[in-house]
Amino acid sequence: MTRAETRTSGGLAGALRLSVVRLNRRLRSQRADTSVTLTQVAALSTLRHHGRMSPGALAAHEKVQPPSMTRVLAALEERGLVTRRAHPHDRRQAIVELTDVGTKIVDEEVRAREAWLCQRIQGIPEQDRQTLRAAVEVINRIVES
Numbered sequence: 001m002t003r004a005e006t007r008t009s010g011g012l013a014g015a016l017r018l019s020v021v022r023l024n025r026r027l028r029s030q031r032a033d034t035s036v037t038l039t040q041v042a043a044l045s046t047l048r049h050h051g052r053m054s055p056g057a058l059a060a061h062e063k064v065q066p067p068s069m070t071r072v073l074a075a076l077e078e079r080g081l082v083t084r085r086a087h088p089h090d091r092r093q094a095i096v097e098l099t100d101v102g103t104k105i106v107d108e109e110v111r112a113r114e115a116w117l118c119q120r121i122q123g124i125p126e127q128d129r130q131t132l133r134a135a136v137e138v139i140n141r142i143v144e145s
Contacts, residue, residue: 030116032108036081039064041109043072044081044098048106052097054087081105 005011028038036044039062046061047053053061059069073096076082081102087093098106121129 027113027117030113032112033105036079036105036109039072040076040081041106043069043076044102044106045109047082047096047098048103052085052095054093055096056093058096076102 006015042062043058046058050061055069055073056066058073059066062069064072073082073084077084079101080099082096083099084094084096087095121132
C-alpha cells in the first residue's frame with residue numbers, strides 16, 4: 001500500500017491488519033520444537049501466562065470448543081507437558097497446569113521467536129526502531145480499548 005492509500009482510517013486499518021497478519025505468520029514459523037502443534041503451543045502459552053485453570057476456562061481463553069481443548073490437553077498430558085489435578089472446591093472438575101517440561105517448551109518457543117525478531121530489528125535504522133517503539137504503545141492502546 002502506498003502512503004496515500006493509508007491516509008484514511010480505512011486504508012490504514014487494511015494496511016495494519018495485513019502487516020500484523022504477515023508478522024504473526026513469520027513469528028509462528030520460528031519454531032523451537034516442531035513436534036508440538038501451534039494449537040498446543042497456544043494452550044501451553046496461555047497456561048504459562050495465566051497460571052493453572054480448568055479445561056473449560058482454557059478453552060474459553062483459546063476461543064475453542066471444550067471437546068477440542070480436551071483433545072489438546074490429552075496430547076499434552078501424554079507428553080508430560082501438563083498435569084491435571086482435582087479441583088480443590090469441585091471434585092467434578094480438574095485443574096490443568098504446566099509441568100517443568102511444558103514451561104521449558106513455552107520459554108524456548110518465546111526465545112526462538114524473539115531471537116528472530118530481534119535480529120530483524122537490529123538490522124534496521126535507529127529512526128525505524130523509534131517508530132516501532134511508538135507503534136507498540138499505539139497498538140497496545142488499540143488492543144486494550
